[in-house]
Amino acid sequence: MPAIAKTNDLITVIIIFVVEPEQQQELIDTIIEFIDNAVKYQPGFVSASLHKSLDGIRVMNYAQWQSLEEYYTFLDNSEVQAQGKKLANFNPPDLHIFEVIVSQPENAPLEINQGDLIHLAEFRVKPENQQRLVELEKEYIGVALQNPGLISANFHRSLDGTRTMNYGQWRSLEDFELLLQDPKYKPLSEYWQGLAENEFHLYEVVFTKSTTN
Template identity: 65%
Template structure:
């Protein structure tokens, strides 16, 4: 079962596709087939976790590799590109290599399991502002963790300096809107302003390799 951990011995690759709702499941099936037939057999592959957004317009692959060199070798493999050619029919919204820089609370279980509920917040940032954003993320995440349904918050920074994401794990999303409407969580909706552009989607984990 995939695990999120700060300063672990992997790199994280997050690929987010934009998709029409009527093709979302087709895209999920296409990625799963590609992972099963080719990706998981590559040197350095650690895990792949496929998520589909609840609103139907995103599919995310949260993947882990042992090293950036292993991932680059996979990218450069022409036979694998041919095997995954069908994916070229779909639009990539964002694709970056990340490191995990904040994971709280310390005692949280950060296993990625099928059926898990995820809030993924995306921050587009200029390289000169990225580390300041990380500092603020570390400072304000404890406000969000006051929400009783939020299990963990896991901030990632892209190695190219232009993107941060928070992979938030939830027990249930029934009361998620409290995070954006309750005044006590107001700092969460403000700390990044002036440093980054922000958007988010809510996801369900639909596939993991290795499996549970």
Template identity: 50%
Template sequence: MPRPTVFGEFFPPDSLLLEITASRSLSVEVEIVAGDRITHLAEFRMMPSNQPEMVKRTTTEVDRARSNSPGLISATFHRSLDGTRMFNYGQWESKEAFEAILKQPGFNPDQPYWEGLARNEFHLYHVVYVETAG
């Protein structure tokens, strides 16, 4: 009989405390909805000594992205309290809108704003289910 798979076999336990460092949206209230919007989840890994500068650069760059990226709906950055990571949750109108920012200075993979501070890995998703409280 096959043994049930346990997530711990694939992913070591990881517990991080996070706080929001920057959050921008096109409207006061952004609703997360299932459908064709693109969700961008990114993880930045860094030395704890680099996190203050990363927070500073991120705050500047998220404002620039909001001004220059018409398909950006919202972007929220979280820093880990241990100083080793930052996470970004962003929503875009389309995959094409997200890909357009990769051509802009600072977001271009050849010379990103986080160069020298962090490693970045991101993935794109579609929201398939949302449950709201209330």
């Protein structure tokens, strides 16, 4: 199964599509077709994990590649990209390349499995503020992990300096809602203010494909 690359040995590409709810499943089916017919055969491909947001307006692909060079070769291959031409029928995605900077707790299972519940906190930041935001994320991760329903928190830093992402794995929707309601977690909604724009969505993992399955 795909696993979050805590050791930074892999390149992580997070691709987020914004869709109308009635288009969400069609987009998922289109991406799966592209992965199965073309992407999974490309040199350097490691995994692709599709997530659908519970509010119906996002589809996210958490993809992994062996190296930047192999990923860029995939992007530059016009014959391969032509096999994904149906994706042009949807809004262009927000796509960034990331490295995993911290995964906590240390003993957390980092596998991505179909049916998992995750939240993705998206932080849009100016490059000059990214490092400070990363430092604060490392500082406050312990507060979030006081919630026993949070299996792991996995912070990512984009190589272009404009994003950080927290991929949080949860036991249940009820556990996540407690995080929003309990006053002791209030600092988690404040630490990034003045540094970044933030939004989050809850997702279910609906498809995984990797070189090991």
